[in-house]
């Protein structure tokens with residue numbers, strides 16, 4: 001069982017977003033648990049305020065440290081060990097598949113979602129273990145990034161995908177993008193499904209798919225292709 005705790009000002013957003021399809025089924029099956037904690041519940045202000053103006057001036061509001069700290073401490077007290085706490089921020093390391101694999105090994109993970117101009121630095125210094133971005137652009141809050149991360153981590157948890165093999169062939173798993181996929185009908189807008197896929201010849205299908213993966217990776221992600229070629233050369237002993 002993997003447990004994801006999300007510290008957020010908008011718990012309904014993450015709960016509604018994650019409780020569907022494959023992830024929803026995995027929650028129902030008891031393979032995953034999602035616990036969204038409303039940071040606002042930990043405000044001691046009579047108007048339940050959680051933000052204030054930035055010291056030093058400038059636009060926007062900053063989330064105050066105390067409610068975030070209290071919300072985190074309340075979670076931590078019931079955990080066996082100090083969890084990894086991921087702060088979603090455009091200033092973090094860019095999320096990738098290897099990171100998803102590594103995080104899938106953790107039984108409990110805490111995701112901290114910022115809003116407005118972000119969160120007071122002092123509480124981040126105190127509780128955050130990982131600063132993660134989902135790309136070089138700025139969103140209004142950390143909820144969508146947390147959902148992106150939880151979705152990709154969850155599908156690596158054994159049993160979440162019905163056929164565990166289907167994570168194995170996927171893009172990035174072997175350093176390449178996945179080959180193109182086809183299903184019925186055999187002809188669509190005069191385009192036929194590649195003949196080899198109808199041949200039943202497993203070795204030829206495997207070769208064709210590998211060639212397509214290579215072609216696609218070279219065209220769409222030359223950076224990945226370069227890294228793949230380098231790794232293959234190293235495996236070959238630099239020949």
Ligand code: SAM
Pocket residue numbers: 087088089090091112113114115116117118119132133134135136137138139140141142143145
């Ligand atoms: N002032 C911050 C800066 O310039 O780095 C941006 C704050 S952003 C408007 C509000 C919140 O959205 C952040 O605290 C973070 O939690 C989340 N966020 C925005 N873009 C993100 C991204 N690319 N990856 C992860 N989280 C992001």
